[in-house]
Amino acid sequence: MKTIYLAGGCFWGLQKFFDQFEGIISTQTGYANGNTENPTYEDVKHNHSGHTETVKIEYDESVINLTKILEYYFLAIDPYSLNKQGEDEGENYRTGIYYDDDSLLPEIKKEFERQEQIEGQKFVVELLPLKNYYSAEEYHQKYLEKNPSGYCHLPLKLFTLAKDSEKTL
Known part of the structure; x- marks a missing residue:
């Protein structure tokens, strides 16, 4: 099992998005790479x-590799939008790929650079070692499962991507 931390705007939608894929063992919403200890949502x-809303993703690399996870990630974010995704604005909504295992960096860089090459310009997505991570409050965990009509900047079709892909196979 491996772990990657992805920030992509509001963490509610990003968590729901990644929960659909086979090989994702668990997801958790939280706060990463800030300047204080144990921040609250209000902070x-x-x-x-200085934290950004982030999803901690634990995955089974024998089922889904990091490259595929990052391909999905780039489908779910606007990599050119600085501190903004959808209607959410502010430093806490910045995009980022954070890792706590240096052995992941070559695969991350390879896919990051491939995606930039496809798009033809540089991204504003942070690519950094994980400085810190704190789990979000319980009411933020699986928020869109508990509140199906809750706000999310992601298009609804992304939440059925795995199921829709199976149909086309």
């Missing part, structure tokens, strides 16, 4: 901590 939301 993060009001840009008092």
